[in-house]
């Protein structure tokens with residue numbers, strides 16, 4: 106059938122309807138209509154995101170926050186795994202609606218996506234062995250050839266190490282969750298990471314010490330990341346976050362996962 110014949114028209118209407126179904130004014134409406142939100146997270150960064158191998162479920166501060174976000178939308182939260190090197194591409198390829206898991210809010214990311222309002226502040230600091238407490242007290246103490254650093258690829262830890270610790274011996278460790286243990290057992294001397302993570306690991310393992318957490322090398326904030334150009338979805342995220350803050354829900358999450 107050609108266009109103009111009854112059959113041709115029916116085909117065109119069907120096609121238009123299909124397109125109509127797919128076209129929402131905002132991702133916000135699309136998520137509500139589909140009944141679930143897809144959350145992308147690496148699952149390798151405690152206390153924000155952790156894929157528990159025993160249960161095969163994601164856990165953590167940002168996982169709980171996203172369950173609250175989904176609840177506010179009246180939808181289910183579905184979590185999918187991404188990685189630090191691929192997180193941005195995966196978000197831009199529409200593999201999920203939002204990226205979470207201790208994601209640093211910065212201008213690099215804001216050039217390609219939209220970083221929501223911040224919810225927690227931190228800095229980059231060294232996680233070292235407790236016995237080396239007096240050895241590493243400054244960046245200069247770490248920026249030496251004999252200092253072995255294990256670093257997660259693709260995130261701001263690696264960027265910091267590449268920019269400021271050019272003299273140190275740097276090894277990229279594919280599984281971020283392995284690095285604290287490799288510092289504790291002497292394979293590496295230093296993990297450069299976020300103060301929050303360093304504190305969580307030093308509390309869990311007496312062989313480890315979170316150095317310089319009171320005067321970290323950098324200061325940044327964490328935020329949730331969504332595709333750019335969707336003002337309606339971005340505003341919703343901001344309003345939800347304000348409510349979470351005012352209701353003390355982020356404080357509760359801090360006490361549950363960090364303190």
Ligand SMILES: O=C(O)C(=O)C[C@]1(C(=O)O)C=C[C@@H](O)C=C1
Nearest residue numbers: 150207208209257260261262298
């Ligand atoms: O990329 C970021 O924004 C992060 O803060 C994530 C990042 C990293 O920098 O590699 C931070 C700490 C964790 O140890 C793992 C991932």
